[in-house]
Amino acid sequence: MGDDWQAIAVRFGLYLDLMLLFGVPLFGLYAFRRHERALFARRPLGGLLAATGIFGVALSVLGMAVMAKSMSGAEDYASVERHVYEMVVMQTDVGISWLVRMGALALAICAAVFLGRWPTFRLSAIAVPGAVALASLAWTGHGAMDDGAKGLLHLSADILHLLAGAAWVGALVMFVLLSVRASFAAADRAELLSRMLGAFANIGTVIVVTLVITGASNYWLISEGALRALVSTDYGVLMLVKLSLFVLMLGLAAAHRYLLSPRLVGALRHGSASEALAALRRSLAVEFTAATGILMLVAWLGTLSPSVASG
Template identity: 55%
Template sequence: MMAAICAAVAALGIALSLANIAVMAKGMTGASTYAELQGHVFEMIVTGTDFGAAWAVRLVALLLCVAIALFARRQPTMQFGVLAVAGGVALSTLAWGGHGAMDDGGRRYVHLASDIAHLMAAGAWVGALLAFVLLSRPSATPGKVALLSRTSNGFAQVGTIVVATLTITGAVNYWLIVGPALPDLSLTSYGGLLVSKLALFATMLALAAANRFHLSPQLERAVRTGDHAVAVRTLRRSLMFETSAATLILALVASLGILSPSGM
């Protein structure tokens, strides 16, 4: 099932990437309709801009994800290894569509590196949440419940690295984008949306801590006794709340990416 989900998500990513470059081309040329766009405009973007080069790399990586997910099912270890690497490459290219791409010199490289690390850590967290939610389905077999118990307890070290990376790179990005200025906290401003994002991030941290120190050990004990239905249901509820918070964060990040912090 995970391979099918990866293929579907990668296909969606391809469709969104094609729409993205069309929007970019329309904005760069000032065309009133998409029908006015000509092939040389897209060629110029892909071959003449960093955004276009990153877009091309992302498209190739997503196409590889679709191909591997569909045609490498007999080699699951290799399949998921390639999916992880190609997915990470595709995710990292989004940095060239954010604020970091607007910097110059050494500051640009620091900002892009911070953005990429932030994206990779966020992708690892959201990807792990999706896997845990799938493993905690009410129809999950005892084998999958045991796997959920092992992985949820074993995710602690990786989770710590993910949280530390998100915190450090988030602070670096804030400094590079805004600096020491105090933000305007009105609801629709850059600062207001950023505070909302941080509140949701804190909520995810609280839920993750509850999972790590209470619900996952509770599930481990329940697996040993063979009566794990309640523990799985409780953990799944927490995971669903955490996934909902992550989804809202992604929506806020999409909004923050097109807002100018100068309005703060």
């Protein structure tokens, strides 16, 4: 059980890390204006994204060690022989996807470190390999369990699900950062946050639709339509908890768009946004907590056998 929890912890860390590496620069590309990208992509985001890429490399190395130890049955990591790592990396689909991820992370780190003079290009050059690195995780989960046309459909749905989730998580993290930085003495920060929420509204609809369709498809492909498994198996119960957190996030996102954001705009017009901003911060904190809980559940679900869901 110890190895299982180690694998779950590493998977959770990778999900969160790689979602940020794709979702944060993506948000910068569609939500920030050009001069704002120059402001935010240099110091606050540049350092954050470089650190995120480096942490992704460390987590990937740790994840490979955990997998090799589990496959070899070794007592500890020092006992895992070199040929086990070579076999996993060079002779398995998971190993090939790991190599692709490491290459993508290297490109993202280089872009974050060396392209500071070109903020828009920098964000694009991080987001693209970030998307590739995130997509590589699909080969370590249930998305790679099938062959043929069904396998392609399942893998594609899993990748789209990951990318859509990353777009939401990345935007949410940016909202949290902006809400913390938006002080009452600097109304332009609060105005920026309000506009960012509006910019996310349209793409947010696409994200939600994508998550619903791909999530339903993934469960159907895993469980073969066995709805009874939602209440009769551990896998199904965890899925219901995940779905409940997703519904909570939907409700909070709707509150941000139709209640808290207009309230913040109105407060700015009257010269005092302290209460409105505090309410938005609290709501964003709850939404981020729910998103974190979902990622923990996804990491856990990925370690369960699909046969459990259809049993």
